[in-house]
Amino acid sequence: MSAEPRFITLEGGEGVGKSTQLKNLHSALAARGIHCEITREPGGSEGAESIRSLLLDGDDSRWSAEAEALLFAAARADHVEKTIRPALEQGHWVLSDRFLDSSLAYQGGALGLGIERVRDIYRFACGDFLPDRTLVLALAEGGARARARDNEGSDRIGGRPEGYHQKVDLAFRLIAAEEPDRVRIVDGSGTPEEVTQRLFDNLSDLF
């Protein structure tokens, strides 16, 4: 349908439905003749998947805030170079479960590094490359859904206290307010099909 390949990212806090919606959106776009490659962060390339376990396994105290932000940026640089750019150059759309805005919200906003400092790290890692559209799913009961899904177990960052995740949500809203053309907050409540339709509607200007 569209000649121009697009890079779309799905964002939001824990358990808001990103992975579910990534698959649904992939099918909804395929039904309209748009082939997408699906990927995720941290990960999405061989090197970045190795960094993923460094970031998500172990105790919260394993890394300083600065080291954590740099590890996410290193993983992202590899992901962009090895997976995302090549797919776009081949004419494929790319849908990623998390990307830059997770670092801005989790490390910049909630961990206290500052959103602008984390943007600077990103520019060093990836230059001026940005998603064409970022859809942030918003859902108050996301944390409860994630805990039910994970049987109360969680990874190094997901297991941080409730106050941390509230700051993540606030930071996503700040980022969306700063970049309204790229970043949209989308209501994550209702059936999976209702949410997919809302996400799809927020991409229609890109077709």
Ligand SMILES: Nc1ncnc2c1ncn2[C@@H]1O[C@H](COP(=O)(O)OP(=O)(O)OP(=O)(O)O)[C@@H](O)[C@H]1O
């Ligand atoms: N619309 C929905 N209604 C009810 N349950 C849902 C809905 N969407 C997803 N779920 C369920 O909620 C849980 C979390 O969804 P999902 O894994 O897609 O979220 P996520 O944002 O990718 O989470 P995380 O960031 O923690 O990996 C899963 O058990 C999933 O089946």
Ligand SMILES: Cc1cn([C@H]2C[C@H](O)[C@@H](COP(=O)(O)O)O2)c(=O)[nH]c1=O
């Ligand atoms: C990309 C990215 C991720 N995070 C955090 C967010 C989650 O707690 C985990 C990833 O787990 P998921 O189940 O695969 O969503 O990592 C982060 O803090 N900063 C980032 O840049």
